[in-house]
Amino acid sequence: MVEAPVLQLQLVTLDRKLPLRDQIYQLIRTLVIIGQLRPRQPVNEVEIADQLGVSRTPVREAVKRLSDEGLINVYAKAGTFVADISGSELEEAYIIRKALELESCRRAAEVTTKADTKRLDDIIAAHQTAIHRKRYAEAIRLDDQFHRAIAEINGLSMLWRAVDISKAQMDRGRYLSIPQPGWGEVTIVQHRAIARALGAHDAEAAIEAMGQHLDTSLQNTLSLVDSH
Template sequence: MDFDPTTLNRALPLRDQIYHKIRNMIAVGRLKPGDPINEVAIAEALGISRTPVREAVKRISDEGLIKVLAQTGTYVAPISRADLEEAYVIRRALEMESARRAAPKFTASACEALEDNIAAHRLAISRGKYARAIQLDDVFHRTIAETSGFPMIWKAVDISKAQMDRGRYLAIPKPGYGEQTIKQHEAILDALKRQDAEGAALAMEHHLETSLHNTIEVAGELADKVAAAANESE
C-alpha cells in the first residue's frame, strides 16, 4: 500500500485523513477484495501512532468495506450483491426525494452548473479519464441535493454509496456505460428544467437502477474471474 506521510496535514484530525485515504483506495480498486489491511504497517509508513489508523479502519469497517476476522486479520471486504442492493435502496430513496424537492427550486444558475457538469463529464469519458468522470458524476448529484435545500442528503448518500462506488470504477470503462450515464443525467436535467418534480424523481430512479444493474454485472464478472483463477492455481 502506498502511504506517503507528506500527504498528511498534521494540523487536521489524522483519523479523518486516513479514513478518506483508505476508503478511496478501496473505492477505486487500488485495494482489492481480500487485500490485507495492516494497521501497524500503515502507521509506520505514515510516521504516526496506531490509534488514528485503528479509528479510521473501524469507521470503514462499520460501512462494510473492511472485514475484521478474529485471530485472522483485517481484509478488504468482497463486493457482494446484498451490499450493492442495500446501498441502492438507500440511495434511491434519498436521491429521488432530492430530485423531487429540487425541481420547484431549480434556478438558471443551477441549470448552468449542471449543463457545464455534463459537458465536462462527456469530455472526460471521451478521453478515457474515468476517475475524473466519476468525480463529475458525484458533483452532478451533489448539486441537485444542494438545490433541493437539503444538502445533508448528499452527505448521507456519500456514506451509503461506498459499495456502489467500487462497482462504478469497474463498470465505467466498459463501452457505452459512460455515455449511458450522460444521457440519463440529461433526462434528469430536462425534468428539472420543466420543474417536473415527479418526472425528475422517476428519471433519477431509472438512472440509479441502471447503475445498480451495471455494477452487479461487472461485480459478477470479477467474481467469476477470481474463482477461475483460484481453480487454476489448485
C-alpha cells in the first residue's frame, strides 16, 4: 500500500456561506489532478474532515462525486483510493472532449469578434510566458482558459463544464507531460492556428486545427502515462 501523503489541509480556509461539499470536491479533485494525491494513494475521509474542521458528511459527498468521475475508487472493505491513470479512460475522455470542442469551434467561428480574437491572443501570450518561465501549473490553467474562452464566445458555459469533467483523466497526464522539452511550444503554435482560424471565420480550418491539437495532446499524454 502507498503511504498516505501529508496534505496540510488545515491551512485551507473554507467559505462557510457556500456549500462545503462543492468546495471540498474541488479541493480533493485538484489534489488528484496535480498529483499531490497519487494513483493508488489512500484517501482518508476522517483525516480530511478533521483537518478541514468539518463533519464527515460533506467529505463523503465530495468523494462520492469524484468516484462517479472515475478519479477515486471506493471499495467496501478495502478502503478508498486514488484511481490509476487508465489509458482506456484517457481515450474515452478524448472522444468526449473532441466531439464537444470541435462543435464549440464550429459555432465560435461564426460569431468571433475582434475583441474575442484579442482575448484569445492575450491568453496565448500569457501562456507562452508561463512556459518560458517554467510555471507549469499556470501554463495548464491558461491552456484551459483558452479552451474555455472559445466556449464562452458561444455562450456555452455548460459545454465547457462537460468538457472539464470529462477531461479530468487527461489533466492528470498533463501534469506529467508539460515539462517535456518542446511540447509546450507546440501547444502555443496550435493555439495560434485555432485563434487565427476563428478570427477569419473559417470554421473548417478552426475544426482542423483544434482536432490536430487534441490529437497531439492525447498522444503526448498516453506516452507519458505509459512511461510512468
